[in-house]
Amino acid sequence: MRLDVFTLxxxxxxxxxxxxxxxxVLGGELDLRLFSYRETTPLRNGQVDDEPYGGGAGMVLRVxxxxxxxxxxxxxxxxxxxxxxxxxxxxxxQAVVEExxxxxxxxxxxARFEGFDERVVEHLATDAVSIGPYVLSxxxxxxxxxxxxxxxxxxxxLAEGSGELESFSAELGGGLEYPHYTRPxxxxxxxxxxxxxxxDHAKIEGWRREQxx
Ligand SMILES: C[S@@+](CC[C@H](N)C(=O)[O-])C[C@H]1O[C@@H](n2cnc3c(N)ncnc32)[C@H](O)[C@@H]1O
Numbered sequence: 696m697r698l699d700v701f702t703l704x705x706x707x708x709x710x711x712x713x714x715x716x717x718x719x720v721l722g723g724e725l726d727l728r729l730f731s732y733r734e735t736t737p738l739r740n741g742q743v744d745d746e747p748y749g750g751g752a753g754m755v756l757r758v759x760x761x762x763x764x765x766x767x768x769x770x771x772x773x774x775x776x777x778x779x780x781x782x783x784x785x786x787x788x789q790a791v792v793e794e795x796x797x798x799x800x801x802x803x804x805x806a807r808f809e810g811f812d813e814r815v816v817e818h819l820a821t822d823a824v825s826i827g828p829y830v831l832s833x834x835x836x837x838x839x840x841x842x843x844x845x846x847x848x849x850x851x852x853l854a855e856g857s858g859e860l861e862s863f864s865a866e867l868g869g870g871l872e873y874p875h876y877t878r879p880x881x882x883x884x885x886x887x888x889x890x891x892x893x894x895d896h897a898k899i900e901g902w903r904r905e906q907x908x
Pocket of ligand 1: 780781782783804805806807808809810811824825826827828829830831832833834835837
């Protein structure tokens with residue numbers, strides 16, 4: 696799939712692109728592109744935001760700036776899903792991630808300061824997504840959260856089997872995964888459940904099913 700991020704700090708995504716699973720699928724199942732609003736702004740001196748009409752604190756990301764960035768990238772044919780990242784959007788869940796990961800193309804729009812001119816959300820975006828009921832300083836961390844969450848759903852992103860039985864997955868009925876343990880079998884008197892050391896795979900499977908919440 697093609698995943699495009701519109702931001703003021705494309706370089707901030709360098710770290711993410713070096714990490715698994717994003718690095719694993721990059722150039723294969725994932726075509727990740729980073730666009731700077733500043734590169735295509737129709738305003739002078741790289742201006743992208745402006746004072747709010749009606750007064751008040753903060754600066755607002757201009758609709759003409761976002762439109763110019765989308766036009767430059769897509770020439771009037773934007774992807775199926777254009778997601779404005781905003782605390783006022785639909786809360787991100789695994790179901791929303793699956794939905795976006797199934798789209799052939801997704802654009803993620805990041806803002807800062809007071810956020811987007813509302814016309815971006817109303818007319819340029821198809822979706823508004825919040826990564827949680829709290830406010831961050833800009834949309835870049837939310838965009839990274841989505842890039843990571845989407846990338847790990849793409850074919851080949853994860854080792855065989857590790858992506859299916861995960862918390863919130865359909866296979867676990869949307870529940871939380873069973874607990875994991877590794878060596879040592881005992882540490883400070885804290886023992887790994889005996890069943891996991893039993894070698895009885897049917898019993899282990901049953902115990903794991905019981906632990907799903
Ligand atoms: C400081 S926030 C703007 C907050 C906005 N004035 C409000 O009260 O809802 C700046 C930008 O960070 C991003 N952002 C902050 N928190 C977010 C969240 N929980 N989910 C998604 N994006 C968020 C959005 O792009 C937002 O426009």
